[in-house]
Amino acid sequence: MGESVMRNSLKWLLSFLIVSQVHAFYIPGWSVKSYKEGEHIPLLVNKVYSDNTQLQYAYYDLPFVCPPTGKSHGPGLLSGQSISLNLGEVLRGDRIMTSDIDLTMGQDKECSFLCEQVVTRKDLRRAKELVREGYVVEWIVDNLPGATSFVTVDKSRKYYAAGFKLGFTDYSSSTGKPRYFLNNHHTIVIRYRSAPGRAGEKGGKVVVGFEVYTKSIGPNVKRENGCPVDLHEVEDRFELYMAPNKTTDFQTQYPHSSYHPEAIEEGDDDDTISIPYSYSVYFREDESIEWNRRWDLYFVNSEEGSRIHWLAIINSLIICGLLTGIVLMILAKTIRSDIKGYKEGSTLEDGKLRKGKSAKRSPKSEKAGLGLLERDGDVDKEVEVSSDDEALEDVTGWKLLHADVFRKPAYGHLLAPLVGSGMQLLFMAIGLVLLSAIGVLNPSFRGGFLSAGFGLFVFAGVFSGYFSARVYKTFDGKDFGKNALVTAFLFPGLLFGLVFILNLFVWAQASSTAIPFGTLIAIVLLWLCIQVPLVYLGSWYGFVRTGAWEHPTKTASIPRQVPNQAWYAKKLQSIFLAGLVPFAVIFIELLFVFQSVWQDKSGYYYVFGFLAVVLVILVLTVAEVTVVTIYIQLCSENYHWWWQSFFVGGGSAIWVFLYSIWYYFANLHISGFVSSMLFFVYSFMACCVYGLLTGTVGFLTAYAFVRRIYGAIKAD
Known part of the structure; x- marks a missing residue:
């Protein structure tokens, strides 16, 4: 299984590397405009x-x-x-x-x-x-x-x-x-x-x-x-x-x-x-x-940066390759051997219990017949557990959480809308990068990138509502309409509020950067009249027609006590440490993006082929980092992984924001309070978008991973 996964991953990466070769290709316009001699231009x-x-x-x-x-x-x-x-x-x-x-x-x-x-x-x-x-x-x-x-x-x-x-x-x-x-x-x-x-x-x-x-x-x-x-x-x-x-x-x-x-x-x-x-x-x-x-x-002068782009790709591939090896080792070695050892231990113990029953031992031993994962700890003293089983249980502490690992998290009614908004942003990002990589969105299509991004975001509201509703129902939510409204207004409302406040300052400067009042009204109408109904439609379908995700194990009525965690497994430390790895994957390409957006406003960012490859590697890296981090947490007998997986996936957004602060002081020469405020608020908004997107990838990957391993041990 591990070899096939590695082979498929390499095929995808090679395909995107080929796409990156066409980074200078673009569709320059929909029609050629010709002029005759003496015609006015x-x-x-x-x-x-x-x-x-x-x-x-x-x-x-x-x-x-x-x-x-x-x-x-x-x-x-x-x-x-x-x-x-x-x-x-x-x-x-x-x-x-x-x-x-x-x-x-x-x-x-x-x-x-x-x-x-x-x-x-x-x-x-x-x-x-x-x-x-x-x-x-x-x-x-x-x-x-x-x-x-x-x-x-x-x-x-x-x-x-x-x-x-x-x-x-x-x-x-x-x-x-x-x-x-x-x-x-x-x-x-x-x-x-x-x-x-x-x-x-x-x-x-x-x-x-x-x-x-x-x-x-x-x-x-x-x-x-x-x-x-x-x-x-x-x-x-x-x-x-x-x-x-x-x-x-x-x-x-x-x-x-x-x-x-x-x-x-x-x-x-x-x-x-x-x-x-x-x-x-x-x-x-x-x-x-x-x-x-x-x-x-x-773009001629920008071609000199191609070597640096290739360096970014190689750097990202090395990091992603190492993480892939670690994840495959966890899946193919550790977990598989854990499950195999559990099955052997369970079979051995069942045999001892049956032997004990045939000898007419005390009725107290009947409790042991429930299996290793369902015993309450009160086992007949005559049943001996081998030292190998004890060692196995010490190593594979994640098995002890089978009755708590799917316990619904606190504030799940907020996590569901965030996951829904993250899927909305992921759809928008994939669409923008693909349209740009094949040349549909290019510098000759003035304003096309922002227009397409806004359109994709609005119409992706149906995905936002669908995933939000399914997660919400998985957390035993009852009112899908309320969840749909929270999903439709929480993140878009935050962005619109920040943009409106910024606009007041920019209006005072009489700058064309300010969004006209009529455009703001049009954006609000698109938001309320198109996106909100689409979010509601997706929520209805996800909640009523599809329903919640089924968990492979049942949740106990009394929660398990979480032991003290190692320093690296604590919430904040794990978020910072895990977020550093995806940031290491993108920081070279991030330099070009920052330079294009903040420094070289007269230039154009056009190497979307490279960006598409980096995006794929980033998604793989976030998924793998989250799997490793959550596995370590479960082995430490900590079942509070729902929010943690979301924060670990989006942890690199903190490093990106710190990087933007460094970039402001080290590379920019921005003067004036309003300009500096625009930089930091826009950077904060971009990091929120990035954090929601990667956090959602981390959450869904961790959920699939946890379902997989606990479903495997229940299959016995």
Whole structure:
């Protein structure tokens, strides 16, 4: 049996390793959009974001950029018009609108004047703050984010980093003080090639690259029609500086100084300054990039991490392999020999009892005929028990718990909804990883990951209700409707409450990270009108039509006293120690996930093939760790394993949260109270999701294991 289990496990792992090879595969879109010569290409503006903060802002909400004028860009398309967004885009803070920038296929523009935006001292302070915090801008052309172009270290390949800088910081050579400059000229490079199929035969072109190069041009540069006369020789840069409104100006006293004091903070807020904006457009044909591989440039630099991903896989396989060996040894050696020894001892003792009966011994010996597991300890003194049986009983202490091991736990009415929510999250996680690994969810499907995750979570409510009801009835629950409501509201209500409270703080910052009120209402309606009925339906089916799980042994009326436990078998110690093993399996891949979510917001996490393999190994590891831990606990004659199996399975969530705290102080440079609060609350929510998922895996695995071993000894 052990060899077949090992063989099947290896087959599954090899299959997922093969899947991991297609980590760069994706479905880039549902249709190819081609443009004819002279056709207008919309340029969409989205938001500004920074790696140093969790607050994002809609581009057109910034007071110092050119506002939309409502200019027509074709039938039914006006600048400033909002683009309809899916739920995932709204949740990730996207606010996409059409811009005034004119892109016409095949037509270069050396320089075009956009606007001259008049800003106040207050607006200039806002611009300075965003530049200081390293904000970058996201524009979109043909579903491609505007990118900053880089070259690999060996200069063999070019790659993209999504977004471009809003401005930059320089330091005075004389004082070392920072000076902040705004990028007010953008050079746009559109790379295109002939469209595939019939569209290409008719002269159609497809966009395969969108690059943006920035430049800061000062207000004193000589201009003609709003554009610099000599764009390529501009040396004067636009500094975010406004002289103080005083009779004695610093620059008047020190005209040759390269350092400006913090003058923006001084003076009347009604003082104004003009910021000129302009742009250039160049179309370049590039036949080296296939349309269906155009996103690869955003991932070239990330391919260097493939070796680390393989290291994570090997590390996980080694840990999982060792645990598999331990579990197989327990199942195939220890437990099997225990059960075999029990059967032999029971047979021997039954023979002695029968012999004692034939000799007409005292009626007191009839109690021994109940068997080893059902005796109350009052055995005839004439029946001798061999020393081998005594030693066997000492080693296999788990057999002594047959009358208590299935005793229903305290607060089982809470454990059942948690297990149900864990199954709901497990279904969602498996669906997301599989859809991402095969390429359905990919960076070109903007907001698709969050939208699909939310949809899977809502419709998985039926699984939540089903498993919750079965566990609830197993614990002798009576009111399945009450359990269904607790299941539908407990965990989702916690998440929604935290998100709503966070939203109040983010709303106060006027950030696009805040979820609009209408979206919150839509989420509540989906929750109450779809998920709650599905949870109730699943609960009804699990409680009424399916029923409780049957236990192989009966529970005694009087609970057994639990002896003192060894230090490593106590509740908290076992949770921490057991949780460290699954964390060791995922911590390398966790680094990439954290970097993608918190640090490289301009990048995209795309190696879902590797993630799928790690997820499978994680589930196996959690299951095996829980089996080993619960077996040790049962051998210590402690039958309180229901909650313990759930906490042991989810114990690695504690280590993940501790890791996130370390990551915050060691790798992030987040500034501001609200951003820090967002990081820790979102990390806490993610760890709750992870803990529920792995805790449910541990609970169900431990339950199957306990049923198996106690069912085996009863089979005699």
